[in-house]
Amino acid sequence: MSLIERWRERLPVTARTPIITLGEGNTPLVRADRVAKAANLPPGSVFLKIEGMNPTGSFKDRGMTLAISKAVEARARGVLCASTGNTSASAAAYAARAGLRCIVFLPRGKVAAGKLAQAVMHGAEIIEVAGNFDQALVLANEAAKTRGFALVNSSNPFRIEGQKTAAFEILEQLGRAPDNHFIPVGNAGNITAYWKGYQEGGAKPRMFGWQAAGAAPLVSGRPVANPTTLATAIRIGRPVSWNGAIAARDESGGAIGKVTDAEILAACRFLGRAEGIFCEPASAASVAGLIKLGKNGRAPRGVTVCVLTGNGLKDPGIAARFAPKIRRVKAGGRIKL
Ligand SMILES: *Cc1c(COP(=O)(O)O)cnc(C)c1O
Secondary structure, eight states: OOHHHHTGGGSSOOTTSOOOOSSOOOOOEEEOHHHHHHTTOOTTSEEEEEGGGSTTSBTHHHHHHHHHHHHHHTTOSEEEEEOSSHHHHHHHHHHHHHTOEEEEEEETTOSOHHHHHHHHHTTOEEEEESSOHHHHHHHHHHHTTSTTEEEOSTTSHHHHHHHTHHHHHHHHHHSSOOSEEEEEOSSSHHHHHHHHHHHHTTOOOEEEEEEETTBOHHHHTSOOSSOOOSOGGGOOSSOTTHHHHHHHHHHHTOEEEEEOHHHHHHHHHHHHHHSSOOBOGGGGHHHHHHHHHHHTTOOOSSOEEEEEOBBGGGOGGGGGGGOOOOOOOOTTOOOOO
16 A cells, blocks of 8 residues: 555545555564664664665655655646755656656765666656755755746655654554654754654654764754765755754754764664664664664663664665675685585
């Protein structure tokens, strides 16, 4: 069932809204006892929401199914967005399905290979921006004033509405509200959406957002002009949903912290080796944050859900940083194991 049909009564749709779907949502919530152990927490206290299992490999599909459906309902000529990669991949796929033009503004050289491949294969018109994501977004906002185009960045309220359904799923899958929710934060749409979803579901977990140390405006309290991190999906210096993130933090009694690229990479590798889950680097920021708190004995008590926002295959180049020792053998030769 499509995400819109599943949660129809809680979403801004009517009988006249066409549903553009790729079968998004309903992603696995997986118990992660090795992560719990690494964070000095008891077995059964940590769960991972695997959002990389969505159709285009990231949580962006939850918001995009609604944003594109509403664009079709409004008879838009096309859609456009600025993107660190996953928004463009998702927008391109759903726009292709809807038969809409899709124009994407991408920061030059900072989009992971898998994401660019998706934009190409789904036929998006690609505009490369000599600048970072924040600067690409300024251009996209300007272009969105062109008649007939819908902006499908997370400033589009339908994106947030669609993304909040992940919180509904977690409440159903756990059979209770988590005590803590850990999530990577870039433009801050997703933490805003989860907080909205939890509240609508009658839950109040503490919200813990994680930024990359080189792109942590919500931690320092001021925009970062030149954000840097290898976690390209959260390489953002001026989050659009700034207020939403701060409200989620303060209303829930949570925190927004930062993790270094080394901590992100270590968590990414740990998830691959110890839990069998390959996520992209930005996604691992949530788990990196939990392990970091746990090492100091400060991981919050109770049940914690960490969101893994995107699939590891998006950014295969990252594996080169962990090049293993590879042995060689001739065809028909012998090798000792
Ligand atoms: C978009 C994205 C994020 C950041 O989400 P925001 O809503 O911008 O905070 C994190 N991880 C991945 C994989 C993403 O694609």
